[in-house]
Amino acid sequence: MKVSVRFFALYRERAGVSQTEVELPEGATPNELLIQLRSEYSSLPMSDSVLIAVNSEYARPEAPLHEGDEVAFIPPVSGGQT
């Protein structure tokens, strides 16, 4: 199955692209996608703080993906500094 992946902010800069498409085995999870992406985008700073969104909603990293899903890796947002 094919999913589209979007990178934002720090992850976009480090990946050098804002989006890409990835071929995955049926039922693969965002965690597995992340492992695969790291082999291609080794400079991606995928720390433990990474959050995942699937189709514009926060999602669990172990929930299976589906054909055509849009997966976004969400860097930490600004935090309460204002």
Add this chain to the structure above:
Amino acid sequence: MIYITSEPLSPQAVTDLVCKGSNGAVITFLGTTRDFSEGRDVLYLEYEAYQPMAENMLHQIVEEVRERWGIEDMAVAHRIGRLEVGEISLVVALASPHRKEAFEASQYAMDRIKEVVPIWKKEVFQGGEAWIGSPEEEATTPTP
């Protein structure tokens, strides 16, 4: 009413969206860009959004405020793109019959916006730039 725009924000325009006769208290919060952050002189800032998701999350926060405080009149505007120091990056306006719930709801909304809405801020300072919120060693890139 929520929106994300690269145009300058008007606090009055956002406030006008929530003003009506049944409301005795109106709070408008402005988030502005600072000139000095973590010991660095900031030159300008860049905001980036995952726009459809950011809009979803803002709608969700408006809904949470409605459920928790019964506040029906709330508006949020967030600016993205390049902002100079001292400009307004965020306007949150909400109105209710009395001030207590308006203050509480306003504080809550701000905390939630900072926590869950996928909008990122990059500070560009003398000698480098940094995405705010990411761990320092990952986020800071020196200018060549």
